[in-house]
Amino acid sequence: MSTHTLNVNGKTLSVEAAPDTPLLWVLRDQLGLVGTKFGCGIGQCGACTVHLDGTPARSCVTRVSATAQRKITTIEGLSADGSHPLQEAWCELDVPQCGYCQAGQIMTAAALLSRKPRPSDGDIDEAMSGILCRCGTYLRIRSGIHRASEKAARTKGPT
Amino acid sequence: MSREVSPPLDRRGFLKLSALAGGGLMLAHYLRAAGSARDEIAKPTQERERGGFTPSVFLSIAPDGEVTIFSARPEVGQGIRTSLPMVVAEELGADWRRVKVVPAPLNPAYGQQVAGGSTSTPNSYLPMRRVGAAARTMLIGAAAGGWGVPPGECRAEGGFVHHGASGRSADFGSLAAAAAQLPVPDEKGLVLKDPADFKLLGTRVGGVDNPAIVTGKPLFGIDLVLPEMLYAVYERCPVWGGRVRKANLEHVKSLPGVREAFVVNEASAKVTGLVPGVAIVARSTWEAIRARKQLQVSWEEEPFAESSWEKFAAEAKALFDRGPMEEIRRDGDLDRAFSGAAKVVQADYAHAFISHANLEPQNCTARVQGDRAEFWAPTQNPADGQAAVAAYLGIPPAQLTVHITRIGGGFGRRLHSDFMLEAAAIARRVAAPVKLTWTREDDLRHDHFRPGGFHRLRGAVDAAGRLSAWSGQQAYFDQGLGADTFPGRFVPAYLLRTAKLDNGIPMGPWRAPGSCTHAFVAGSFLDELAHAAGRDPVAFALELFDSRAVVPGTGPKGVPYDAPRMRGVIALAAEKSGWGRPLPRGRGMGLGFYFCHQGYVAEVAEVTVSRGGDLAVERVVAAVDVGSQIVNLSGAEAQVQGAVIDGLSAAWRQELDIQRGRVPQSNFHEYALLRLPAAPKAIDIHFLKTDHPPTGLGEPALPPLAPAVANAVFAATGIRIRQLPFSRTSLAWL
Structure with missing residues (x-):
């Protein structure tokens, strides 16, 4: 066991955990941030996706010891009140079915939009191919990303 | 939270009213025929769906006008927590923005609390309308009484009762206390809305949990956290039906964070119940998972340790060649039909075992204290688990x-309660609440699989190019075909024989059980026969339903088949897809259609296949007849989109092998679910509204997809796919 100082959603927190503990289980079992989901444990399904310094990472295969000094953002910290354009678009277009994968989908899409504010279908295919949706919401996910992109562009105004 | 307000079961009354302490109105819709078939709900077959289950909800209206609707059925992503409350709100005349949907507790007063068999809509649509209509009648009665006007001059809309002539209106909250004093209207006298006046039903309404989902709020079983809770994993014998001989428990107990490790050598009578294993209970999920890596167990693996897919395939072939097989249906004179045929086609089909692969792994949290227990479970079938x-x-x-x-x-998958039994077996030995979490490896290897199967088919067309004979043999692991299986009843000379393969494999219902695989087998072979006859597959299919009305089912549990409804969706899918337009080699369209779970669905897939054999599904056009009324258009379209994508995912690459009595695949790197880039580029959905009661959409749009794509591949390439998954067949056509 060792002590790790983590920056999660803007807060500095201290946790006791073995260094090989995946960040996923620190978030879920120790910090109570259960929005980040367990799906496979080997980085194949993407349900556990969080941001490390703004880049998507699979928390199920990221050791907690590798996250010190990095900014961790989870679905709970994506916006203060569910007002991220993706969160709004997801509700407007009724994207979720069971909803279990959607935190991973949204976190991955958020990183895509911050890198590429007006993504093409090809950009979306490439960025989102790692995140499984078992219910088959893929077409609405694609529409949701386009909708969020338009919303963000409107908010910012013409550039 | 709602336990306090759950009334005792009362079989005498239908609708019962009670005043809430705060002056609100509560309407309870009671169960008249309680106790309906707890065991039967685990087997979502068409026969049982027709049974008379009567569900029930509570509806309460607070003095501030907020309407609370209790949602009784488990939500698996089918949208039932949104759609059934919409039905209540529509009849009530509520303002949907002021409706709060609250999950109901498990209580017999709610009737059937199951998510399975696409039964929720057909069984609950009318009762939910009555709940809303009864409350509306009473609110109007209260308003009319207060104003001294006839109730017939008042209407309820947007959370208010209005009296047109005087221009008066009152909100539901202000009427709730007075309404609670009125007698409950008799069910027979209730006036339901004219569907032409529906304001909410048929529109697109977002899921009530969406805001919580997109912000990561705890909603799912796996998200539950209790004070002092411990975390468990459970190692089962890799060979189904095996038992624990011994395990290095002392070593495991010495590992960091581990609190308990013990053998559970109890087993349910069925392989889909509790199975023997070793439990590890730790301070965190990860410590339990990590300790498990050092667990060593010696197993008794008999009696199915030598079974393999190849052995089953050889047994099936021997059964087809020499029998014995059971005759399920025989119509007409087969010898004569085959000997007089213009063309005879014979082919073998097979489909592999696949997993449900629920993205939320199986889990259950349990607290057992003496003779009381409390469970939190993501179960489709909570009463069975209880x-x-x-x-x-x-x-x-x-x-x-x-x-x-x-x-x-x-x-x-979650119609079975094995994970709840495992949690019980663990929690009864631990003096703290315990959350059991399955790993993905547990889930793929100990799923209650969609059964594999083997088929031999022989069919004939006559000189006029019509289907004249069909003889099917099925060697099955579970879910053998019944007498009404398509195309039975639609071929003049028809024979179906089946035989069960002796096996110890845990299996269960998988979205449209039986239909999901048989639609591929029958739909593909029908396409083979159409091509053998030199006919257009759509015309060949439509001809089967020509001059037929509703074809009765066989025996007391038989399900009628409405030929005009099937004709209707096939014709619509063909029209909307532009069926028949010329396409270059490598591009093709295929038809799939199936009737199950009371829904009639036809799908046309348009695919491209590269010379190297890479498949892309360009578009799927779905024509769907689930009756007169779509409840939530967004949810209904989502179910069809999901069924198309799930159907494609299952058919394309999903496959679990069986070797030495176990599944060798372990996780998603060896079990390929469809990913976003491979999804159809477009899914066009057309609802054909017919004058029949609304029925469910969780399942019926899935079965047609696999034959539609396989037949499109044939049209594009001339390559006939006769096995699931498609990936077993090379599609290169150079």
């Missing part, structure tokens, strides 16, 4: 509370 666990613990079911959580994917 009964099974109570029997296992030896306590009365009433002393076992089951909390129904949101569910990260059902697909039929």
Whole structure:
């Protein structure tokens, strides 16, 4: 066991955990941030996706010891009140079915939009191919990303 | 939260009213025929769907006008927590923005609390309308009484009762206390809305949990956290039906964070119940998972340790060649039809075992204290879990509370209660609440699989190019075909024979059980016969339903087949897809259609296949007849989109092998679910509204997809796919 100082959603927190503990289980079992989901444990399904310094990472295969000094953002910290354009678009277009994968989908899409504010279908295919949706919401996910992109562009105004 | 307001079961009354302490109105819709078939709900077959289950809800209206609707059915992603409350709100005349949907506890007063068999809409649509209509009648009665006007001059809309002539209106909240004093209207006298006046039903309404989902709020079973809770994993014998001989428990107990490790050598009578294993209980999920890596178990692996897919395939072939097989249906004179045929085609088909692969792994949290217990479970079938666990613990079911959580994917897997029994077996030995979590490896290897199967088919067309004979043989692991299986009843000379393969494999319902695989087998072979006859597959299919009305089912549980409805969706899918337009080699269209779970669905897939054999599904056009009324258009379209994508995912690459009595695949790197880039580029959905009661959409849009794509591949390439998954067949056509 060792002590790790983590920056999660803007807060500095201290946790006791073995260094090989995946960040996923620190978030879920120790910090109570259960929005980040367990799906496979080997980085194949993407349900556990969080941001490390703004880049998507699979928390199920990221050791907690590798996250010190990095900014961790989870679905709970994506916006203060569910007002991220993706969160709004997801509700407007009724994207979720069971909803279990959607935190991973949204976190991955958020990183895509911050890198590429007006993504093409090809950009979306490439960025989102790692995140499984078992219910088959893929077409609405694609529409949701386009909708969020338009919303963000409107908010910012013409550039 | 709603336990206090759950009334005792009252079989005499239909609708019962009570005043809330705060002056609100509560309407309870009671169950008249309680106790309907707890065991039967685990087997979502068409026959049982027709049974008379009567569900029930509570509706309450607070003095501030907020309407609370209790949602009784488990939510697996089918949208039932949104759609059935919409039905109540529509009849009530509520303002949807002021409706709060609250999950109901497990209670017999709610009737059937199951998510399975696409039964929720057909069984609950009318009762939910009555709940809303009764409350509306009483609110109007209260308003009219207060104003001294005839109730017939008033209407309810947007959360208010209006009196047109005087221009007066009153909100529901202000009327609730007075309404609660009125007699409950008799069910027979209730006036339901004219569907032409519906304001909410048929529109697109977002899921009530969406805001919580997109912000990561705890909703799912796996999200539950209790004070002092411990975390468990459970190692089962890799060979189904095996038992624990010994395990290095002392070593495991010495590992960091581990609190308990013990053998569970109890087993349910069925392989889909509790199975023997070794439990590890730790301070965190990860410490339990990590300790498990050092667990060493010696197993008794008999009696199925030598079974393999190849052996089953050889047994099936021997059965087809020499029997014995059971005759399920025989019509007409087969010898004559085959000997007089213009063309005869014979082919063998097979489909592999696949997993449900619910993205939320199976899990259950349990607290067992003496003769009381409390469970939190993502279960499609909470009453079955309650009964099974109570029997296992030896306590009365009433002393076992089951909390129904949101569910990260059902697909039929969670109609079984094995994970709840495992949690019970662990929690009874631990003096703390315990959350059992399955790993993905557990889930793929100990799923209650969609059964594989083998088929031999022989068919004939006559000189006029019509289907004249069909002889099918099926060697099955589970879910053998019945007498009404398509195309039975639609071929003049028809024979179906089946035989069961002896096996110890745990299996269960998988989205549209039986239909999901048989639609591929029958739909592909029908396409083979159409091509053998030199006919257009759509015309060949439509001809089967020509001059037929509703074809009765066979025997007391038989399901009628409405030929005009099937004709209608096939014709619509063909029209909307532009069927028949010329396409270059490598591009093709295929038809799939199937009737199940009371829904009639036809799909046309348009695909491209590269010379190297890479498949892309360009578009799927779905024509769907589930009756006169779509409840939630967004949810209904989502179910069809999901069924198309799930159907494609299952058919394309999903496959679990069986070797030495176990599944060798372990996780998603060896079990390929469809990913976003491979999804159809477009899915066009057309609802054909017919004058029939609304029915469910969780399942019926899935079966047609596999034959539609396989037949499109044939049209594009001339390559006939006769096995699931498609990936077993090379599609290179150079």
